[in-house]
Amino acid sequence: MTLGLPDSDPPPVYDSHTMTEPKKEDGTTSGAEPRYIYYHIYAPDGAIPSNSPFDSTKPFVGRIPARSVPPPHTVTTLKRCFVKKENIADPAESRTALYHNLYAHRPLDNLAKLAILGPGHANGTTPQTAFALVFVEELTAEENTRVRALESGENIEVNPEYLYYHLFTQFDEDTSATRFHPNEPALGRVEKIRISPPHTAATTKRCIAKAEGKPICAYAGQLFADIAADTVMANSAYISLIRNDCAGSTADKPLVLVQPERGPGFYTIPIQVISPGKSWGSFKPELGTLLYTDGVPDSLRGNVGRRLYKCSSTCGSKTFDGCKRSPILVADFSSYVMLF
Structure with a gap:
């Protein structure tokens, strides 16, 4: 997500009015215009400008030459190429999910095959059929810093919807x-x-x-x-x-x-378990579990020096004393992290 190097071959001038490009179908024919694979990239909270957009009027669309994708042409392979182009760390291909396009309801299976060199307008071969690479977990602090460096008031498409x-x-x-x-x-x-x-x-x-x-x-x-x-x-x-x-x-x-009400007794501030911690009665929060707290330390429990908060779980599959939103007491706040 830092500024990357340009393609080895300068891309042809893109005509944003026609929204089409000449393509070479086999990726090798000398003299033919190259074929590209287009993609968007997203953090959990929204679009990230590409670090090397091919068109200044489309800051959220990146592309790579189709010939640069090694076989086998699967979702996993394509994700590797996208994250390399955007300078993202995803060594196990587990941080990101790939969608066929912006409007897909569910991500593609990592082992699914993709016909990126086939004839016609296959997915990803035009800006309007671009793939969507989406983070499935929060960005790191360093990555958020890089994203903020890419974001500006100029990151607006022409005639946005x-x-x-x-x-x-x-x-x-x-x-x-x-x-x-x-x-x-x-x-x-x-x-x-x-x-x-x-x-x-x-x-x-x-x-x-x-x-x-x-x-x-x-x-x-x-x-x-x-x-x-x-x-x-x-x-x-x-x-x-x-x-x-x-x-x-x-x-x-x-x-x-x-917007939610905030204050004592309003369990609207989210926290997330970042270490397994200990059990409280029959409840032991799992890694990644979301809890709600009102953010008010509980100083009436005789635990001087420890930060205790009343919390409620957002997980509908768990119950606490027979009530899904019954307040519970969680200790050692270092095992949790505020989500804002």
Whole structure:
């Protein structure tokens, strides 16, 4: 994710109006225009600008020559080529998942074969059919620093498509950091291309939370399809961004994001288990388990010098004293990490 070296052969001038390119089908014919494989790259909270975009009007699209992909042409092989081009560390091919395109519901199997040199417009051979390489875990601090160095106000596509949202607190409208109309300060928007696949309520909240600078919204925010909706969208609910009539596709019918209440007794601050720790009664948190805390140390338990927090688990498969959201006491806060 640092600036990389250009392709060994200068690419042909790209015509953003026609959105097509001449291709050589076998990857070896002398004198023919080279064939390229295009891709997007995403962190869990949204798009990352490519460190070597082929077109300044498409900062989130990278590409590699098809001839540079060694056999066998599988998902694993292609991921290796993408991460090398973007200078990402993924030695076991376990940090990233590859999607056929931006709108795919699920990632490809690592062993799946890909016809990247076949005839016609196969997946990835044009910018509009680009693959999507998505991190399945959080970026490291060093990687986040590199991403921030690539990000700028100029990372906007020509004629972007937006997803609109209406921002609320528990009590009133809030002022959006992405507001674009002086008379509608609670109305915000994000470019659709910035939302990480798969396009679910969860990934949409993460992208909005990043844009708003409010990470808590990614975990504890409530997303509604519109202002009249009666039920909260499940995190797994798919939002078909490719459709022009999807929820939030217009400014007059935005999604609605309600921010969680914070304070003593409101278990809305997420923490994650980063070491197995000890058991508390019948409960032993597993590595990676998400918990909610109100962030208020419990000083009434007689454990002087230890940071104790009341927490609730977000894992629906576990119960605590017969109640899925019964507060429990977790000790040794060094075994956990705040997610914002």
